[in-house]
Amino acid sequence: MRQTVGGGGGTRRTNPRRSWGEAVVTRLIQTSGYSAIVFVGLIFFFLVREGLPAVFQVPLGDLFSARWYPIEEYFGVLPLISGSLIVTAGAMAVAIPFGIGTAVFISEIAPRWAREILKPLVELLGGLPSVVLGFLGILVLSPFLRRALDLPTGLTALAGSLLLGGIAVPTIVSIAEDALDAVPKSYREAALALGATRWQTIWGVTLPAARSGVMTAIMLGIGRTIGETMAVMMVTGNAPVLALRLASIVSPVRTMTATIAAEMGEVATGSQHYHVLFFIGMLLFVISLIVNVIASAVVFRQRTRAERVLS
Amino acid sequence: MTQAIHVPPSPDITDGGQYRAGSIRRQLVQRAGFALLSLMAVATVVPIVLVIAYIVQQAAPAITWDFLTGFPREGMRQGGILPAIIGTFYLTLGTAVFSVPLGVAAAVYLAEYAKDNTLTRLIRVAIINLAGIPSVVYGLFGLGLFVLFLRFGTSILSASLTLSIMTLPVIISASEEALRAVPQAFRTVSVSLGGTRWQTIWRIVLPQAVPGILTGVILGLERAAGETAPILFTGAAFFLPRLPNSPLDATMALPYHLFVISTQVPEMPLQIQYGTALVLIGFVLGMNLVATIIRSRARARRQW
Secondary structure, eight states, X not given: OOOOOOSSOTTOOOOHHHHHHHHHHXXXXXXXXXXXXXXXXXXXXXXXXXXXXXXXXXXHHHHTSSOEEGGGTEEOOHHHHHHHHHHHHHHHHHHHHHHHHHHHIIIIISOHHHHHHHHHHHHHHHHSOHHHHHHHIIIIIHHHHHHHHTOSOSOSXXXXXXXXXXXXXXXXXXXXXXXXXXXXXHHHHHHHHTTOOHHHHIIIIIHHHTHHHHHHHHHHHHHHHHHOOHHHHHHSBOOOOOOOSGGGGGSOBOOHHHHHHHHGGGSXXXXXXXXXXXXXXXXXXXXXXXXXXXXXXXXXXXXXXXHHHHO | OOOOOOOOOOTTOOSTTHHHHHHHHHHHHHHHHHHHHHHHHHHHHHHHHHHHHHHHHHHGGGOOHHHHHSOEETTTTEEOOHHHHHXXXXXXXXXXXXXXXXXXXXXXXXXXXXXXXXXXXXXXXXHHHHHHSOHHHHHHHHIIIIIIISOOOSSHHHHHHHXXXXXXXXXXXXXXXXXXXXXXXXXXHHHHTTOOHHHIIIIIIHHHHHHHHHHHHHXXXXXXXXXXXXXXXXXXXXXXXXXXXXXXXXXXXXHHHHHHHHHTSTTOOHHHHHHHHHHHHHHHHHHHHHHHHHHHHHHHXXXX
């Protein structure tokens, strides 16, 4: 029987085999703990390894030009970047008001029964594979848009924006709702006690107090949208033209993600085209890094402020 | 301060109706605002219901025994989608094999071992970034590392490894949360009875956290099962006349199959397309349902 217990020292008799096993397990767990860093490093390394040669093979001026036509070795990525931007902007125009509106409704206004219905449904939307949304986009949404707006084709940036808005909404709703939930109840009570209506409380007190969490929700929604591939590839019409005018929203575009997905299967490994596609992957990686750093920096600021208040 | 303080409406206020007028206006604004927000919530949710109902309605005639257990025929325009169903099953299983042990171990490290230092913060930043990397970039990475560098080829192995790294952040965060939810007293008691740190984790903490971990694992795998972009260049096959024989074979998969038949095959019967979409949704939402059931049952049974 073991007699003493203590911080691993002194009279305690330890079974050498067990402590050896324990050391191995601890090491394994520690290594797994570091794995996330290793993987981010590996991903970056392989993107750079395959993507950086593009910079040496294609002159920078050509790489950042407005013509993407790989068959004749035009590798200008600007149309793709503009495509990603316009689709994302459109998606946010849909997803921010609807996402935040739904989050406020769920967290502040809805009676319990409505909340119990709304939350699982929004999660359901988050669980739908994007390829299914793309599929419906082709069969239902784009024919509808073509008829409703009298366009030559329904496969446009607008169709992509609407679908991506739907994909971003669950992300925005769940994070914004968490942020609203985290606002102390006493804030609301104080506002109501001062005679504010519930509506004034929401706009004047609760939302401003949850501001940083709501910003995080929006940033992560943007990240989700820029990175989305399948739905956007299926409905945006795949035309790599520079989308700079407002009218571009109702014309076909092509995003960075869609270009990689559509063309990587057909290029020869190690060709110029192959390296340029990896270069686009590098750009996407950097964009997602920036978006996530901003999103977590916002959260971080909120935490330090909370710590300041508490201390 | 000279500013007047608003007083809640009460019957004996006599200010010539001024307060009441303002109050009525504010009530109207609130009514309109609430109506607007509830409309927005409804507008967000109704399309989801419609989408699923529409797919079910369109797909119902296609779902036959032959469709679920048969091979595609006539250039995929007839027959069933068995290879795609089995393929998605293999990919999900393969993803679980790699991501579950690694993800749970990483969560144990973060919840039980890690000190609050720069390294730990770096790990958390890395996890957040893994979660945010676009799925198609995972595809590129899998192509670069597993398919080409490690020479696994386009195979179930490469695709599963790619998907498991993508799934890792979901599993780590959910498992860490589940581990942290286990009350500190459990650990204290175990250690005070002479248990080592690892014994405490293995016999006391982990069993208590299993439902939470399982929920996270299933939600992570659900996402992996529905993803197309990461497997595009790492393991998905356009068409295979047989089932894969080994992890080094490429495979058909439901999401990729849906993409193929809805964009790459001309004159594809709509019924088969909707049928495939419904099977994919059923696969994914079925997993979601299992996770929800585990979560609510564990919550009901929990003693702490």
